[in-house]
Structure formats: C-alpha cells, structure tokens
Amino acid sequence: MGLAVATGLAVAASLTWGSADLGPGRVWSALLGGGPEVDRLIVWQLRVPRVVLALAVGGGLAVVGVAMQALVRNPLAEPYILGASSGASAGAALFYLGFLPAIVSRTVSMPVAATAGAWLAVATVFAAARRGPTLSTTRLLLAGVAMSALLGSVTAFVTYASPEPDKLRAVLFWLLGSLSRARWETVLAPLVVSLLSLGGLWALARPLDLLTTGEEPAAGLGVPVEALKRTLIAIAAVATGVLVASAGVIGFVGLIVPHAVRLVAGATHGRLVPFAFAGGALFLLLADLAARTVLPGQEVPVGVLTAICGVPFFLAILRRFGSGLA
Template sequence: MTVAATTTRRENTTAGPRSTLPAAPTAVVLGVALLAALTAAVAWGSTTIPPGEVWGVVWRRLSGEPARPGTNDLIVWQLRAPRALLAALVGAGLGLVGTAVQALVRNPLADPYLLGISSGASLGAVAAIVLGLGAGSALGLGLSGAAFVGALATFALVWAVARRGGGFAPLRLVLAGVAIGQFLSGFTSYLVLQAGDEQQTQGVLFWLMGSLGGANWPLLAVPAVAVVAAGLWLQARARGLNALLMGDETAAGVGIDVTRLRRELFTVTSMLTGVLVAVSGAIAFVALMVPHICRLVLGGDHRRLLPLSALFGALLLVVVDILCRTAMDTQELPISVVTSLIGAPTLLYLLDRRLGSDS
C-alpha cells in the first residue's frame, strides 16, 4: 500500500463519523438560506422595506446609478446592508476559528475563549477604547490593530506556558489558556472601571457583549480580507488538520510538521480572532457551537467542514442580528445575549444526543 493511500485511509478513519448529509447540496441550501437571511436583514427593522425594493436599491448602487430621493436608499445602502454583511463576515470567521481551534487541541468543545485568545483580543480593544486610541474613520483599524496585538501577545504567552519542558500537550494548552484568559478578563474589567465617563463605560460593556451597530462600508474591508485569507489558508491545510486529530506521532508519520502547523495555526486563529473582536466585540458560543453542529451532521473531514462551518456561521449570525434588532422596540439586544440563549440549550441537547448514541 502506498503512503498516499495509507494517509487517505487514516484520514477517513480518524476525521470523524461519516457524513450524514452530502456536502455539495448542503452548501447550496446554506448559500440560498444565507442570501434569504441577508435580504431579510436589510428589509426588516423599524421601517420595513419590500425585498424587491431592497434589491432594486442594491442593483442601482452596484450599477453606478445615482441614489434616488427618499429614505429607502439611505436605510438600505448606508445602514442595513453594511451591518448584514458584517454579521455574515463575523459569523463565517467565527465558524472558521472554532473549527481550527478544535482541531488544534483535538477537542470538539474548544473555542477561542477556552485558549484565552478572545480575552487577549478584548483586552487590547478595550485598552484602545479607554485610552482613546483611534477615532472617527480610523476607529476600525485602530481597534483591529489593538485587538490583534492583544490576541497575538496572549497566543505567545499561552504557547510558551504550554511548551514548557518540551513537547506539546493539548490539556496543558487548554489549562494555560483558561488561566491566562481569566486573568486578562479581570484586567479588562479593571480598565472598564477606569473609563472616563459613564456613557463610555456603558458603551464598552455593551461592546464586550457583542454589537454590530458600528458597521459601515469602510469597516468591512479589514474583516473581509482577514476572513477570506484565513479561510483559504485553512482550506489549503485541511489534510494537516485531519492529521492532527490522529495524534502527533501518527500525523508526523504521514509527513506533517506538527510543531510548525500548530504554530502557524495558532498565529492565524489569533489574527482572525483579533480582527473579529475588534469589529464586533466578544460574541459567545458561535465559534463553539457552529463547528460542533456541522461535524455531527457532516463528519469531521476538514475539506468539507471548513467551508460549511463558514457558511453556517454566517447564516446563524445574520439571523441572530435580526433578532437583536427587532426583538425589542426600545433598545437593541447585545449579540451574546441571544447567542447564549440559543447556544447553551442547543449544545446541551447535542451533547446529550451524542452521549446517548455513544453509550
């Protein structure tokens, strides 16, 4: 038997259960559902706009026609369309990050919070807000840079602790991430208390629970580039991610440089997490729940899992953002409130179902 055949056989054996849904039709269904959700996100709100008018405004803008007088063009193009697209980008990014982190630590219940990356990104972004770094049109870039620095510094610290004594242990990595993440969360809370005024404190707290209220067209550029670049990089290494699930020795035996792949994987997930936290705040459960659900219904082969997790994550967050905007008349709900209310019972149900099928 050739090395390639052995690798393929091992990947198919260890990548998880066989998919119960075919990948291509599932991707088509998710894509159509995402398009419908984006249309609903732009159409629904305090002022309801017919879907036909929504697409009419989008077509006129894309074809270069001047905006028509009235409020519909302003609402669709300047307010709701950037927010809907940002929700899709952040959801897709969280799906990719969750899938990559779960492969990194060989644990289907891992996410960036577990490794402290989200806490480091939040600390960097909150420090930028409280200290007044970045304002006006540069706010997105300033926050992205600060969040990325925080995420990368946390990554370096967690990685150094996990690698103490040589070798690599996923359990040590998780424990180091939890401990460092909790420490950074405490320091973030301290910075919030140092905010200059009550309004700024409330704004930071609301942002920490997740918000897409600051979406605009210039803000989409950084997360769009980050999500696409990270998605292509991860997809190119889907075979390596499958190999990580087999254990370090087996992965090395099929030609994977495990240490290098882990280092690169941790760097990419830190970068992407930092960008996502900067533009949306800390959003709970999506990076944990989306890959877990996709893995249960599609199997664990990352060649299918990565793109479908991105699609499902985008769809989920667009729907959640619609609920956040429309559930209450007087105010907007933080995104993490809704994702936690949906994610916690859903995850408990899936775990109970999985444990029941394993017993």
C-alpha cells in the same frame, strides 16, 4: 444548496427588516440606485455593510472553531480558548476608557488596541505552552484559561475604575458583541481575514484529518505536527483578533456551527471547513437579524442571543461526550 438558499433569504430579510422596514420593493429599488435618497442611504451605508460583516465574522469564527477543535482534539474547543477574546476586550477597554498613555491613545484606534491585545494574549499563551521545540496542547489550554481569567479581571477593574461612567454602556455593549459599528471602511479587514482563514484551513484539510487521530499517528503518516500546530495557532490568533476588534466578543459561534455541520457534512475537513464557514455566516446573520428586531426600537447585543442558543448546545455536548472530554 440548502445553505445557499437559506443564506440568500436571510440576506434579503436583513436588508428589509430593521428599525425601519423598507419592504422588498424599496430595497430592490435602492440596490439598483433608485428610490428615495434615504432608502439608498439605509440600504447601502448601513445594512449592506452590516450583512457583509455578519457573514465575515460568523464564517471566520466557525472555521477557527473547526481548527481549534482539531488542534486540541476536544469537541468543546472554540476560537477563544487561547485568550484572544479576553485580550481584545482588555485592549479595547483600556483604550476606550482612557487608561492607555496619551501618546498611545493618539496614535492608535480602538480596533487596533483590541487587535493588539488579542495578539499579545495569544503570544503569551504560546510562550507559556512551548517547551523547547514542542508545544503541549494541555499547557496551551491551561495557559489560555489563566490568561482569560487575568485579562477578564483587568477589563473588570478598568471598567469599575473608569472616570467616565457615560462610556461604560458603550464598552459593555461592545464586550457583549455587536455589528452596529459596521461601515464600509471597517468591513474590509474582517472579510479578507475570514476568506484567507477559510482558504488556509481548507488547504490544510488533509493534515487536519490526520491530526484528529492523534499526534503520534499523524507524525507517523508524515504530518509535521509541530509546524501544523503553530500554523493553526497563528491563523486563530490573527483571525480572532481582527474579528473581535470588528464586532466584539460573540461567543459560541465557533462551538455550535462545527458540530451542527458535522451532522450533515461529516468529519472530513475538506467538506467540514467550507460548510462550517457557510453555516457560521448564516447563523450570525440570523442572530443579528433577531437582535435588531426582537425588541421594538432597541437593539440587543448579538452576543447575548448567540449565548442563549449556545449554552443549551454546550450542555448537550457535555452530556453526550461525558468523561471522554477529560
């Protein structure tokens, strides 16, 4: 109930405040189809899609973070450990800065290029970590780190070598995370993917509980461990690719929210998954509201604000768990 009330208040604040403060009365009138046309345009075409995108991306990243932490049994795992963010960044940078072949650039869009880059990165990591029928989580982590470093270098190179410097600011803003591209035609895919990820992981709550005890105990209790790991990787790849393509790289949501929710909901995934979705949606909504209002007349990339919140939290977790993370 607390999350529901807080989310409702955050939605109301996001619809009211921004570069043009409308006030609750004008927002309510615009939602009902009344008031000046400019108010209806601001509310329905700009702010409502942005709120929907924030809820979808925040909730989706949070539940994928829950899945990754269960998969590798490490409290510092988050949605980007498989290299999806670096793959999406590289795909978007290659497309936007004109480094893809002309025939490819004419047939795809930047979100498609970013999604394809994320999926290609995760597929490469999966292939490197697989040995026969088994999938090593240790190799998965190492391959993810290596792939992130490689694709991060690719993004840096094409950004540095771009023949169109005027586009660099737009690419940088996208790489730091932003919800400014939210439109009705762009919010459907992340919303559907986030809700499907929520439903899929909620259905896997019991196997996830058993997986956190270790692979051998989970297998002894009847969990198809290898199939479960593949399912979690597939969900993470699809969700992360679509969400990063929609909003850029927004870090630490999948790290902060699962831990914060565990303090209230406990560690059982039947409660953790839906609470994490709600908490992630609320967290990103508040971060985006701050990004739009902290500097008058300017918009700060929302990924900068989530990092400001996330890094101290990360260090606190690192200190708390100590050598147990090794």
